[in-house]
Structure formats: C-alpha cells, structure tokens
Amino acid sequence: MNIAIIGTGNVGGALATQWAKKGHNIHLGVKNKDQFKGSELLKNANTSVFSIKEAIELSDVILIATPPTAIFDIVEELGDVSGKVIIDSTNSVMKSPEPYKTVFHMLAEKTNAEVVKCFNSTGFENMKDPVYHGEGIDMFMAGDSEKAKDVARQLALDCGFGSCWDFGKADKVELLEKFALSWINLAIMQGHGRGIAFKVIRR
Numbered sequence: 001m002n003i004a005i006i007g008t009g010n011v012g013g014a015l016a017t018q019w020a021k022k023g024h025n026i027h028l029g030v031k032n033k034d035q036f037k038g039s040e041l042l043k044n045a046n047t048s049v050f051s052i053k054e055a056i057e058l059s060d061v062i063l064i065a066t067p068p069t070a071i072f073d074i075v076e077e078l079g080d081v082s083g084k085v086i087i088d089s090t091n092s093v094m095k096s097p098e099p100y101k102t103v104f105h106m107l108a109e110k111t112n113a114e115v116v117k118c119f120n121s122t123g124f125e126n127m128k129d130p131v132y133h134g135e136g137i138d139m140f141m142a143g144d145s146e147k148a149k150d151v152a153r154q155l156a157l158d159c160g161f162g163s164c165w166d167f168g169k170a171d172k173v174e175l176l177e178k179f180a181l182s183w184i185n186l187a188i189m190q191g192h193g194r195g196i197a198f199k200v201i202r203r
C-alpha cells in the first residue's frame, strides 16, 4: 500500500517502521522538511519525506498520528481524499478538537474519505513490538467504513498484532478512546508500566 504518515513521532514512527518492513511505501508528511526530526526513519526501506500535501497525494491510506488539535491544520492540506482511507490513531482524552468530540468525528463530517479509528488503544512500544510470549496482542478499531476497516485490519496484522477486533460503528469511537484511557490508566496512573497489553481470550 502507499501510506502517508502524518505525525512522525512515537506512534507514526513505530507504525511507519513496521509497515516499511512489510514492503509498504511510506510517505512521511511533515510540516517543514528542513526541520524534520525523524531522519532515523529514512533509514527504513521504501521510506521518503514529503510535505503533508504531497504525502497525501501520493497515498491511498493516510495515518493521522498527531496531537488531536493539529487536525485543524491538517484538514487544510488534505485536498480531495474521496475514496482514500484515513486511519485516526489520536486520542482526545486530554484535549478534544472542539466542537468535535474526536478527530474521527471531525474527519467523518468534513471529508468524504473512508475513516476508521485504529492504533489508538495501546502504547507505541506495543506497536513496535506487539509480540508477548510468542503471541501477538490484539488491536481494536471502530467506524462506519468497511473498506477502511479491512485496510486497518490488514495493517494491524502486518505489524504483528494477533487480531484486530471490530468495536463497532462510529458510535463506538468514543468507547474506543475510553478503552485507550483504560490502558493509560493501568500503565501510567496505576503504575503497572507501559509493557502491558490487552488480548481477548475465548473459551
């Protein structure tokens, strides 16, 4: 797949690296190429840096991995994204892009892209290495677009996640952000550390 990574920090960097290893073409979209802080990522295969607009033009899939309020700048650069898949990995648990509850809600209202919430519910270290005791931990997604969910599921499996569970339609996006907050609560607030993960088990 041709994938634009908007936000090349912890989450964007981890996913860009995993997907490059799987042979996807990675277009890092940055505010200012001269002040790009993620030059280590350019050592990955199939990876180049572009302006945000260029990266999106070159890609069928767009990952948003920025602070939630950056979406106001990013939507100005999106152009025509009809038929493209946008994966929203942001969490508005501290600050939401008001008047929208989440970045997903803003993208669903303001664009005609296929939008899915995914890669928000665990720490970036678990995206870099989702394998615990020889088994892939689980990823979770929500949204109305089946096309976007198919893409997110494949990209989760490409990272090494065991399964990508469908939380439901757009009305479950806030629940999925609360689920992320549950991981943050256990890992950080309750002090269990970032080396913990969720996996669904079945009898």
Ligand SMILES: NC(=O)c1ccc[n+]([C@@H]2O[C@H](COP(=O)([O-])OP(=O)(O)OC[C@H]3O[C@@H](n4cnc5c(N)ncnc54)[C@H](OP(=O)(O)O)[C@@H]3O)[C@@H](O)[C@H]2O)c1
Pocket (backbone or CB within 6 Å): 006, 007, 008, 009, 010, 011, 012, 030, 031, 037, 065, 066, 067, 068, 070, 071, 073, 074, 089, 090, 091, 092, 119, 120, 121, 122, 123, 124, 125
């Ligand atoms: N950290 C985690 O473990 C984790 C896990 C799941 C979900 N999330 C969510 O994922 C998102 C990113 O988290 P992170 O930890 O990866 O953050 P981060 O390391 O601080 O990276 C944020 C990235 O966004 C870029 N950015 C900021 N404002 C921008 C704008 N206006 N236009 C374009 N790019 C912009 C930054 O570029 P500059 O550095 O050049 O400003 C940086 O590359 C957040 O919404 C967070 O809630 C985080």
